[in-house]
Amino acid sequence: MVRVRLAPSPTGTLHIGTARTAVFNWLYAKHEQGAFVLRIEDTDKERSKPEYTQNILEGLQWLGIDWDEEPVIQSERVGQHRDAIQTLLDRGLAYRCYASETELTAMRDAQKAANQAPRYDNRHRSLTPEQEQAFQAEGREAVIRFRIDDAAEIRWNDLVRGAMSWRGSDLGGDMVIARRAPADQIGDPLYNLVVVVDDAAMDITHVIRGEDHIANTAKQLLLYEALGLPLPTFAHAPLILNAEGRKLSKRDGVTSINDFRAMGYTPDAIANYMTLLGWSVPEGMEERFSLREAAAVFGFDRVNKAGARFDWDKLNWLNAQVLHGWTADHLLEELTPLWTERGWTAPSDKSWCLDLCALLGPSLTLLKDGVDQAEPFFDRPELQDDALEQLAIDGAKAAIADLLQRLENNPWDGSDVDQAKAWLGDAAKAAGVKKGVVMKSMRAALLGRLQGPDLITTWSLLARIGEDLPRLRRCLG
Numbered sequence: 193m194v195r196v197r198l199a200p201s202p203t204g205t206l207h208i209g210t211a212r213t214a215v216f217n218w219l220y221a222k223h224e225q226g227a228f229v230l231r232i233e234d235t236d237k238e239r240s241k242p243e244y245t246q247n248i249l250e251g252l253q254w255l256g257i258d259w260d261e262e263p264v265i266q267s268e269r270v271g272q273h274r275d276a277i278q279t280l281l282d283r284g285l286a287y288r289c290y291a292s293e294t295e296l297t298a299m300r301d302a303q304k305a306a307n308q309a310p311r312y313d314n315r316h317r318s319l320t321p322e323q324e325q326a327f328q329a330e331g332r333e334a335v336i337r338f339r340i341d342d343a344a345e346i347r348w349n350d351l352v353r354g355a356m357s358w359r360g361s362d363l364g365g366d367m368v369i370a371r372r373a374p375a376d377q378i379g380d381p382l383y384n385l386v387v388v389v390d391d392a393a394m395d396i397t398h399v400i401r402g403e404d405h406i407a408n409t410a411k412q413l414l415l416y417e418a419l420g421l422p423l424p425t426f427a428h429a430p431l432i433l434n435a436e437g438r439k440l441s442k443r444d445g446v447t448s449i450n451d452f453r454a455m456g457y458t459p460d461a462i463a464n465y466m467t468l469l470g471w472s473v474p475e476g477m478e479e480r481f482s483l484r485e486a487a488a489v490f491g492f493d494r495v496n497k498a499g500a501r502f503d504w505d506k507l508n509w510l511n512a513q514v515l516h517g518w519t520a521d522h523l524l525e526e527l528t529p530l531w532t533e534r535g536w537t538a539p540s541d542k543s544w545c546l547d548l549c550a551l552l553g554p555s556l557t558l559l560k561d562g563v564d565q566a567e568p569f570f571d572r573p574e575l576q577d578d579a580l581e582q583l584a585i586d587g588a589k590a591a592i593a594d595l596l597q598r599l600e601n602n603p604w605d606g607s608d609v610d611q612a613k614a615w616l617g618d619a620a621k622a623a624g625v626k627k628g629v630v631m632k633s634m635r636a637a638l639l640g641r642l643q644g645p646d647l648i649t650t651w652s653l654l655a656r657i658g659e660d661l662p663r664l665r666r667c668l669g
């Protein structure tokens with residue numbers, strides 16, 4: 193059975209790269225009817241925070257990504273990690289390195305000066321017991337390093353990138369697997385070691401993660417071999433790039449799923465878009481889909497090797513598709529808290545709110561557009577410059593005055609739409625202007641601006657709450 197995992201570090205809020213990795217893992221698990229599990233990689237004690245774990249779990253849930261089994265907490269498994277390190281020490285595959293930070297810096301400076309790539313020069317790989325004792329007598333602490341033979345050949349068949357081949361000499365020398373500690377102890381175990389121990393213990397069959405982990409995969413494969421553990425299959429998803437083709441970073445304004453959420457994107461659109469960041473739909477399939485629909489056809493054959501450029505237009509298009517697909521009821525449910533936050537109280541007449549949602553829905557790209565566009569329905573707006581200019585046109589105010597008179601004699605309850613249309617025509621004739629001028633002027637008077645949704649429906653909604661007459665009167669005053 194396929195078992196995949198997401199292994200987020202709770203050192204920040206749910207990152208877009210992590211969310212995309214989560215989506216690919218989830219899709220693959222669902223496609224294969226396997227299990228998707230979580231491991232919280234909280235071994236960096238200084239930077240890990242419980243509120244980040246909370247944020248990551250909530251963010252995944254928000255995206256519609258559920259997981260099987262209780263999440264594994266990596267820090268609770270430190271005993272197993274230390275056992276694995278002890279095994280490597282016992283087998284002579286790992287050793288203590290006493291080089292001080294000053295010595296290591298000097299080593300790297302010398303490499304730099306000689307135009308060489310920085311690497312650990314394996315200087316303490318073969319210390320005699322006497323040399324070790326001498327270092328200990330100096331009071332030196334030691335890290336533990338795993339031996340990486342320069343001649344080692346590391347090959348794997350990556351589900352995205354095909355045949356991969358690395359040499360031991362590419363990996364920067366013997367790798368630190370435990371932090372510095374007194375020589376009779378094993379210091380805090382480090383990332384590559386713990387990931388291998390945990391993935392094996394959790395029976396992970398496929399490790400699916402971002403391309404930035406490729407060098408780690410090469411190192412981890414050596415650890416699997418050294419520990420005699422069964423190998424999982426690897427798949428490396430392409431990097432997420434910004435519009436200029438560089439790795440997406442904080443400078444691009446959004447890195448966290450929170451940011452997208454705050455901007456008014458829906459979870460469906462984000463999950464849909466995350467899938468498209470690196471995966472291409474099979475021929476004949478629409479780019480707007482649910483995660484379930486994608487899972488039915490998901491496979492790594494359609495995951496691209498090239499970096500995935502972040503395309504705001506596509507995300508906005510998807511979000512609009514999602515919002516346009518919502519019923520007025522659903523939209524009302526989502527918008528009500530945002531309206532309340534602005535201090536607006538909707539009329540007790542729920543059908544008015546539903547009609548407002550039905551009016552605004554088709555023009556929304558972001559959910560917050562449903563706040564901006566609803567504003568003139570809740571708060572009488574100031575007249576903007578474009579509205580003032582419109583109302584200054586010859587005959588505009590005369591037409592409004594004519595309409596006002598008709599309405600004062602015959603108040604409109606907002607239901608007979610044909611009657612309203614006829615009044616617009618009558619007012620145009622009376623003022624000697626085109627009907628278009630009356631319509632634009634009405635929009636200016638009612639909404640305070642020239643942009644807005646369908647005029648008659650707008651007018652009808654305002655008439656129903658008694659807001660049409662005061663607004664018409666105001667622009668004549």
Ligand code: GLU
Nearest residue numbers: 199200201233387401405
């Ligand atoms: N904690 C690592 C990260 O968040 C996990 C990488 C992996 O999937 O092995 O990048």
